[in-house]
Amino acid sequence: MTEIRTPRLLLRRWREDDLAPMAEINADPQVMRFIGDGTPRDLEQTAESIQRWEDEWDDEGFGLFAVExxxxxxxxxxTGLAVPYFLPEVLPAVEIGWRLGRQFWGQGYASEAAQAALDFAVTDRGLDRVISIAQIGNHASENVMRKLGLTPERETTHPLSGRPLRVHAIDLTEYRA
Ligand SMILES: CC(C)(COP(=O)(O)OP(=O)(O)OC[C@H]1O[C@@H](n2cnc3c(N)ncnc32)[C@H](O)[C@@H]1OP(=O)(O)O)[C@@H](O)C(=O)NCCC(=O)NCCS
Structure with a gap:
């Protein structure tokens, strides 16, 4: 099942008309502050990302949901699931992640969507473990991780940007019980 409804949100696969609003989100320096080296992304890069996310859905049976x-x-x-290829030292692993436009922060949407994505990881995909990686200083993201029940596991460095990272994890076999 690749469509999930929560009380306020629809999590679904990507559509062509998502490109413009997602590109606007990716172009905001405050949104991108803790992503990679912090550089905002343009329309072309956003189109490539959406294509990659859709390919991951086809190849892995999971991916990043558009949140409406x-x-x-x-x-x-x-929000959703992705293999964190950018950090080979944690592989094999599946990461849960999220990114919202600034006007959607502070309303509990990220946690509501991410909780549904975590439930999808357990009940639909049968995953035993999910990790989440935040740049140190990204308190809003680590707050979501904590609320979902992920706990800090170790610190490392982003291989490309050199920025410090904290890896969080949750054992979903216990979550299921
Ligand atoms: C990370 C990110 C998604 C978090 O978004 P967020 O809106 O802060 O997260 P939440 O959905 O948990 O909402 C936070 C606050 O909304 C408030 N809120 C308002 N209405 C609410 C409701 N109905 N239900 C729950 N919380 C509500 C709460 O005060 C909550 O804060 P608290 O957990 O301290 O109580 C957002 O900051 C973001 O997109 N950042 C840029 C991209 C990024 O860094 N991604 C992560 C990379 S690792």
């Missing part, structure tokens, strides 16, 4: 507000139909951003 049920009330207005607006694209708020994404």
């Amino acid at each position: 507000l049920l009330g207005s139909g607006e694209l708020a951003g994404f």
Whole structure:
């Protein structure tokens, strides 16, 4: 099942008309502050990302969901599962992640969407473990991790940007019990 409804959100596969609003989110330096080396991304890079996320759905049976507000139909951003190829030392692993446009912060949307993605990891994909990686200083993201029940496991460095990272994890065999 690749569509999930929560009380306020629809998590779904990507559509062509998501490109413009997702590119707007990726172009915001505050949104991108703790992603990679912090550089915002343009329309072309966003199109490539969406294509990669859709390919991951086809190849792995999981991926990043587009997160839509049920009330207005607006694209708020994404949450979901991805293989963190950028950090080979943690592989094999599946990462849970999230990114919302700034106007959608502070309303509990990220946690609501991510909880649904974690439930999907357990009940639909049968995963035993999920990790999440945040740059140190990204308190909003680590707050979501904590609320989902992930705990800090180790610190390391982003291989490309050299920025410090903290890896969090959750044992989903216990989560299921
Ligand atoms: C990381 C990110 C998704 C977190 O978003 P967020 O809106 O702060 O996260 P939440 O959905 O948990 O909402 C946070 C706050 O909304 C408030 N809130 C308002 N209404 C709420 C409701 N109905 N239910 C729950 N919380 C609500 C709460 O105060 C909550 O804060 P608390 O957990 O301290 O109580 C967002 O900061 C972001 O997109 N950042 C840029 C991209 C990024 O860094 N991604 C992660 C890379 S590792």
